Amino acid sequence: MSLDGKAYIVGAYEHPTRKADDLTVARLHADVAKGALEDAGLTKDDIDGYFCAGDAPGLGATSMVEYMGLKVRHVDSTECGGSAPILHVAHAAEAIAAGRCNIALVTLAGRPRAAGAILRLQPPNPDAPDVAFEGPFGPTTQNMYAMVARRHMHEFGTTSEQLAWIKVAASHHAQHNPHAMLPKVVTVEEVLSSPMVADPLHRLDCCVMSDGGGALIVARPEIARSLKRPLVKVRAAAEAQKDSRGGRVDLTYSAAAFSGPEAFAAAGLTPADIKYASLYDSFTITVLMQLEDLGFCRKGEGGRFVADGNLISGVGRMPFNTDGGGLCNNHPANRGGMTKVIEAVRQLRGEAHPAVQVANCDIALANGIGGSLASRHTAGTLILERE
Amino acid sequence: MTTVERKIPAPLTLPDTQPYWDAANEGRLMIKRCDDCGEPHHYPRDVCPFCMSTRTSWLACSGKGTVYSYSTMRRGDLAYTLAYVTLEEGPTMMTNLVDCDPASLGVGQAVRAVFKPAENGQAVPMFTPAQ
Numbered sequence A: 001m002s003l004d005g006k007a008y009i010v011g012a013y014e015h016p017t018r019k020a021d022d023l024t025v026a027r028l029h030a031d032v033a034k035g036a037l038e039d040a041g042l043t044k045d046d047i048d049g050y051f052c053a054g055d056a057p058g059l060g061a062t063s064m065v066e067y068m069g070l071k072v073r074h075v076d077s078t079e080c081g082g083s084a085p086i087l088h089v090a091h092a093a094e095a096i097a098a099g100r101c102n103i104a105l106v107t108l109a110g111r112p113r114a115a116g117a118i119l120r121l122q123p124p125n126p127d128a129p130d131v132a133f134e135g136p137f138g139p140t141t142q143n144m145y146a147m148v149a150r151r152h153m154h155e156f157g158t159t160s161e162q163l164a165w166i167k168v169a170a171s172h173h174a175q176h177n178p179h180a181m182l183p184k185v186v187t188v189e190e191v192l193s194s195p196m197v198a199d200p201l202h203r204l205d206c207c208v209m210s211d212g213g214g215a216l217i218v219a220r221p222e223i224a225r226s227l228k229r230p231l232v233k234v235r236a237a238a239e240a241q242k243d244s245r246g247g248r249v250d251l252t253y254s255a256a257a258f259s260g261p262e263a264f265a266a267a268g269l270t271p272a273d274i275k276y277a278s279l280y281d282s283f284t285i286t287v288l289m290q291l292e293d294l295g296f297c298r299k300g301e302g303g304r305f306v307a308d309g310n311l312i313s314g315v316g317r318m319p320f321n322t323d324g325g326g327l328c329n330n331h332p333a334n335r336g337g338m339t340k341v342i343e344a345v346r347q348l349r350g351e352a353h354p355a356v357q358v359a360n361c362d363i364a365l366a367n368g369i370g371g372s373l374a375s376r377h378t379a380g381t382l383i384l385e386r387e
Numbered sequence B: 001m002t003t004v005e006r007k008i009p010a011p012l013t014l015p016d017t018q019p020y021w022d023a024a025n026e027g028r029l030m031i032k033r034c035d036d037c038g039e040p041h042h043y044p045r046d047v048c049p050f051c052m053s054t055r056t057s058w059l060a061c062s063g064k065g066t067v068y069s070y071s072t073m074r075r076g077d078l079a080y081t082l083a084y085v086t087l088e089e090g091p092t093m094m095t096n097l098v099d100c101d102p103a104s105l106g107v108g109q110a111v112r113a114v115f116k117p118a119e120n121g122q123a124v125p126m127f128t129p130a131q
Helices: A025-040 A061-068 A084-097 A141-156 A160-174 A188-193 A221-226 A256-267 A284-293 A302-309 A337-349 B015-025
Strands: A008-014 A049-051 A074-076 A103-110 A196-198 A212-219 A232-242 A276-279 A363-371 A377-386 B030-034 B056-060 B064-075 B078-087 B092-097 B110-117 B123-129
Touching: A008 A025, A008 A221, A008 A337, A025 A061, A025 A103, A025 A212, A049 A061, A049 A084, A061 A074, A074 A084, A084 A103, A084 A212, A084 A232, A084 A337, A084 A363, A084 A377, A103 A337, A141 A196, A141 A284, A141 A302, A141 B064, A141 B078, A160 A188, A160 A284, A160 A302, A196 B064, A212 A221, A212 A337, A232 A256, A232 A337, A256 A284, A256 A363, A256 A377, A276 A284, A276 A337, A284 A302, A284 A363, A337 A363, A337 A377, B015 B030, B015 B056, B015 B123, B064 B092
Parallel strands: A049 A074, A049 A103, A276 A363, B092 B123
Antiparallel strands: A008 A212, A008 A232, A103 A212, A232 A377, A363 A377, B030 B056, B064 B078, B064 B110, B078 B092, B110 B123
């Protein structure tokens, strides 16, 4: 829906840790909340709306509001995996527009790396109707996304070399991020020679596993204007779901094929208007699918679009994930949506690293896909504008 | 590469799909089809995902299909191949490709159902290249 002018992102904070041996998940949520409040120039008593997803321990927002000592009149624990924070920003803007709160806090945090958690695509909830028909076959995040890559290669002739360019571009950005887990610039050859994890995806086609988190503050316009930070307006947002459709499986597109066009229509913009894009890069193939589904290139042309450094800031025409993204920087709580919005805010404020700052960055997009690209997932598309 | 047999986790079966698992134990693959709209679907449900009818029936499958996509996962000396196979009857199902060299597989390849025992002895439908 069009949210033009109804709400602004006034605070953003990313936790610097990548391995939280001595911090609890609840503490990480509180740390990022504090950081975002300080960034905005607000205190916790200003917060009257709170948003979190399944990474929050306990009973979602109910537990975290207690832990942080908040007093809110609106809560939202929408859970859809890694895209949840993108939906939360949109839902916060809608709640503000509807008068249900004035200043909303969104947090995400986790410590899967310190906990040594093994990535599981789905918890073995015996009541989930799909579990019996998938669990025996060993689906993981890696081999599920790999099946999307394989089908893309079959349908469109996409190559491993083209996918590798996505990692190469992310690494060019990560070299400027002192917090990035993988700050070394890599080549296409290095990606292709990294161990095969789930063919056709190599280790360097996968995002990192990290601890940490982030938080955002969304506020109504008059409050945003009273603060000292650059104005980042929520211009439009959309969300959509896609799944196995009763067995009519089609891995050639994602839910972003629905959320993207809806968000652009609501904003009155086209992909050509986007100066910077944050795309949830759980894997290289995830980026390729989003670029096509959001309309940055035609379906099937993603491989050619990403090649030759076209995603590198200052080099190509579609700079993406200038913090290094999940592929090189971090992937807190195994969920990439929060850091996507944070880097988009940095770009619009002109506060990205100078080496990767996009010139005249006035309109940015953040997109996430939560769940599994090869089965059920939810996409969130957010279009932000510097005012 | 040396590989070891992967232990197949026991399916967490629910009462509404017990006939599917009973048939699998007899070496038969079944899917559900809607009595009202006529559309077959998978995974099997009591409620048709296309028209929401609660009148669905079991349909015996030929066991023939083609590979829609696949990926071989390697973890140490363990390797197994996850796949989506499109059945002759229409729906595409998640499965494993077994008893074959993963390097010889391809999208579109003809496969046939075979049944492998899970850790609890329950037979699980998998696929192998058709001769």
